[in-house]
Amino acid sequence: MPDAERTPRVTPERRRFLIAAATGLAVFALVAVLMRSGALDGVDERVVNLLAGRRRPPLIDGARTLDRLDTWWLLSILVAAVVGGLWWSGRMAQAVYTALTIGAALLLNPLLKLVFSREPPGSSDVTPAVYAFPSGHTTTTTAAVTALAVVAWRTRWRWPATAAAGVAALLMALSRVYLGVHWPSDVIAGLALGSAVAMAVRAVTPWPQPQEAAEEIEGRADDRGDRGIDVVFLDWGNTLMVDPGLREGPMKDWETVEAEAGAAEALARLAARYRLVVATNADDSPAPDVRLALARVGLDEHIEDVVSSADVGDRKPNYAFYRTALLREGSGGVPLDPRRAVMVGDGTSNDIGGAQRAGMRTIWYNPTKRAFPEGKRPPDAVIRRLKELPGAVDRLAGDKARLRRRGRRREEEAAAEAAAAAARDLRAAAAAEDSAASAAAAFPGGADEATAAVTVDRRPARPDQMRG
DSSP: OOGGGOOOOOOHHHHHHHHHHHHHHHHHHHHHHHHHHTTTHHHHHHHHHHHHTTOOHHHHHHHHHHHGGGSHHHHHHHHHHHHHHHHHTTOHHHHHHHHHHHHHHHHHHHHHHHHHOOOOOSOOSSOOOSOOSSOHHHHHHHHHHHHHHHHGGGSTTHHHHHHHHHHHHHHHHHHHHHTTSSOHHHHHHHHHHHHHHHHHHHHHSOOOOHHHHHHHHHHSOOTTSSOOOOEEEEOOBTTTBOOOSOOOSOGGGSSOOOBOTTHHHHHHHHHTTSEEEEEEOOTTOOHHHHHHHHHTTTOGGGOOEEEEHHHHSOOTTSHHHHHHHHHHHSBTTBOOOGGGEEEEESOIIIIIIHHHHTTOEEEEEOTTOOOOOTTSOOOSEEESSGGGHHHHHHHHHOHHHHHHHHHHHHHHHHHHHHHHHHHHHHHHHHHHHHHHHHHHHHOTTOHHHHHHHHHHHHSOOOGGGOOO
16 A cells, blocks of 8 residues: 555554543543533532531641642743653653643643533632632643653553552542532542543654654564664773773873774774764763774774764763764754664663663673663663674664675675785885885995895794794
8 A cells, every 4th residue: 555545553552542531531521411410419519518527727738738739830830840851851752742731631621611610619718710620720630640650651660650640639639629629520520531631642642762663663664674774873981992980081192092802893894884973971072082092993994973972062861962963963954763773882871771762772782791770671782792793783773684784794804804914915015115224224235235134034044043
């Protein structure tokens, strides 16, 4: 079927959110119908009168504190803190989802109040709203805490977050009835409506998490015929070059520098198939200094770009750092698709965790066989030696890409061996010329005598001339 005629696929997870939203709306509609018919009047009045005779100062003070959450300036601060925190941590889709959920609840509630125009209870400890059905405090609180529970669902905090969301919503609902500003049916409707809003917004909001991206890629053919990778981001210290952490100043100025074992061979193989970019928290080394350090161990020729915290103004694992890196490796002002990039590094937080939040695939370089932190999302691949890196990247790029490149890899390895042999010949020729020049200076008799002396000196010694 052509792309234009293809029906968007509804994932099982999205279907569950739609079902949950429909359930919440059904409960809200049922309560609204019963409320309009007067079937709930007797129950509502008995509960309100029962609580009115049991109000105590400590509980009233707590309920009034919850009532103040509806103050516009305090609500604005709370929403900005939650949404801003999600955005700063790199969870942009979750931040947008939370903001849309709270915004939808705030806009929908007053419209429904006008539709139903229900009078609030006559006696209360705070000033009630003009209309009571549904409870605005309960609707907004339930929508917000349900959204946060949804955001936390893919983390190890899923159950604590879900329990905390349920407690917060129920406390707000009970406080509204306890203060006498709402009928019980008002807060029940608010609980149902708030959860329905959160589920409905989640069902229709694009959420490009790595898990969902993988489902989309596996469910349909990619335009390139594989799950290809364009760019390999590489950590610098203790991934490409040894950094004991005991020296100060830029690495380019260190007395001695050392590449990680197998780094040159791995980069040579990767550079023929991928764009290689160093991504480093080198606060004292902008990109040119990083290149100078790489050049001291012969790694700079394989690196096409350097993204350094000294230039970016932010550090791994912050989303801003990775966003800048993806933007630089994109084109036309459009960031590189994070699914077409892989981050390689030894840091479980800076390299693996930060790249995962940015939507990138990850390879953990773990030469010391450390245990990966419990409760953290594991990397897509783990390598012990850098010579394993090209194969690991190829596997993430997709089986088809690896099969297509197998023959080319052999050609590249043969070419690399030929280039190495040619380099050895050039060094030998240069050494011979240097020796000839030195001999010419030492033998005033002429170039022929100097050449003969060099030739004699280069002959291997006979066994009877060798000394033990």
